[in-house]
Amino acid sequence: MQDRHRDHAAISDLLLAVRLEKVYFVLHMQCEVFVMKSATIPPLRVTPELRQAAESVLQDGESLSSFVEKSLVKQVEFRKNQAAFIARGLAARESAKESGKYVSKEDSLEALDAILDKYRGTK
Numbered sequence: 001m002q003d004r005h006r007d008h009a010a011i012s013d014l015l016l017a018v019r020l021e022k023v024y025f026v027l028h029m030q031c032e033v034f035v036m037k038s039a040t041i042p043p044l045r046v047t048p049e050l051r052q053a054a055e056s057v058l059q060d061g062e063s064l065s066s067f068v069e070k071s072l073v074k075q076v077e078f079r080k081n082q083a084a085f086i087a088r089g090l091a092a093r094e095s096a097k098e099s100g101k102y103v104s105k106e107d108s109l110e111a112l113d114a115i116l117d118k119y120r121g122t123k
Contacts, residue, residue: 041068041072044068051064054067054068
């Protein structure tokens with residue numbers, strides 16, 4: 001019986017996530033109407049297969065242009081986050097070199113496991 005309740009809860013969570021994603025998409029599409037866009041991106045040549053694959057995953061009311069724009073925004077955000085991550089890592093390396101204080105691989109992995117356990121609720 002508990003498994004059935006757990007399954008129902010998981011399905012409810014999934015449905016809620018899908019609904020929220022749809023609401024976000026609709027709001028995003030409505031906001032795009034009010035945003036003045038004045039710059040362009042160069043035309044993009046792709047294979048017919050890639051275009052068909054992209055069109056096959058479009059959501060209701062979504063254009064290929066808005067899909068490409070969202071993809072570009074996400075890739076820019078990813079690259080900025082990646083550059084910041086690398087910069088923090090290099091700064092940490094320099095700090096360790098200057099201080100002579102290092103953390104062992106085992107201690108690092110143990111600390112990460114403790115964080116995961118905390119969020120999984122296992123400890």
